[in-house]
Amino acid sequence: MAIELPLWIYWAFCGMAAVLLWANRPFVLSLLSPDSGSSPQGYPLALSLGWGATLATAAIYVLFTVKTLAGPYRIPDLAIFSVLNGVLEQLMFVLWFLLGCYLGKQWFSERPLGEFLTGYLSYVLYSGLIHPFFWFPVLPEHQPFLPMVAILPLMSFFWMWLYWRYRDLLSIIAMHIVIDWITVGHLHFPWFEPFQLA
Numbered sequence: 535m536a537i538e539l540p541l542w543i544y545w546a547f548c549g550m551a552a553v554l555l556w557a558n559r560p561f562v563l564s565l566l567s568p569d570s571g572s573s574p575q576g577y578p579l580a581l582s583l584g585w586g587a588t589l590a591t592a593a594i595y596v597l598f599t600v601k602t603l604a605g606p607y608r609i610p611d612l613a614i615f616s617v618l619n620g621v622l623e624q625l626m627f628v629l630w631f632l633l634g635c636y637l638g639k640q641w642f643s644e645r646p647l648g649e650f651l652t653g654y655l656s657y658v659l660y661s662g663l664i665h666p667f668f669w670f671p672v673l674p675e676h677q678p679f680l681p682m683v684a685i686l687p688l689m690s691f692f693w694m695w696l697y698w699r700y701r702d703l704l705s706i707i708a709m710h711i712v713i714d715w716i717t718v719g720h721l722h723f724p725w726f727e728p729f730q731l732a
Contacts, residue, residue: 545622565636570699594685595716596729615718620714624703630656631653634656662687
């Protein structure tokens with residue numbers, strides 16, 4: 535099995551998060567921006583920033599992440615990984631974001647921006663823990679590019695703004711699938727090696 539067992543176990547937990555979100559849709563929607571249902575003013579700009587940040591983050595990762603050797607995936611493995619992880623992990627991220635929004639609603643009553651920022655910090659906390667403690671051991675051996683510690687949260691800010699302000703879950707799932715395809719593809723295939731700067 536090319537896709538390792540720990541990934542399937544992780545995705546099972548992410549699937550539970552998805553079920554939890556689906557079962558509590560009205561409550562989930564109540565945690566989003568009070569302007570979510572209004573005219574989507576600013577949406578094209580937010581979507582452009584989301585895609586721009588996603589593609590820039592992927593490019594920086596490819597250019598500066600040093601891998602020891604290519605991983606064992608084939609194209610079907612990468613496709614399965616990118617789609618499953620892009621959908622399921624993003625829903626887990628959303629669950630943590632909403633948990634923060636719920637806490638923010640208690641602490642910053644009637645202050646939506648405070649709720650959003652608390653949700654964003656919760657997202658960053660989860661992401662900051664899952665990457666070093668789970669993803670680094672699971673992915674092919676590589677030397678991470680240290681500034682990614684700041685670049686990934688910036689990208690995530692645009693993702694969560696799209697979800698919180700515009701309820702655009704499908705776009706951020708698509709962005710997650712694309713960045714997984716590019717970055718994990720880089721670790722498993724020699725596609726981008728001629729362009730590496732590191």
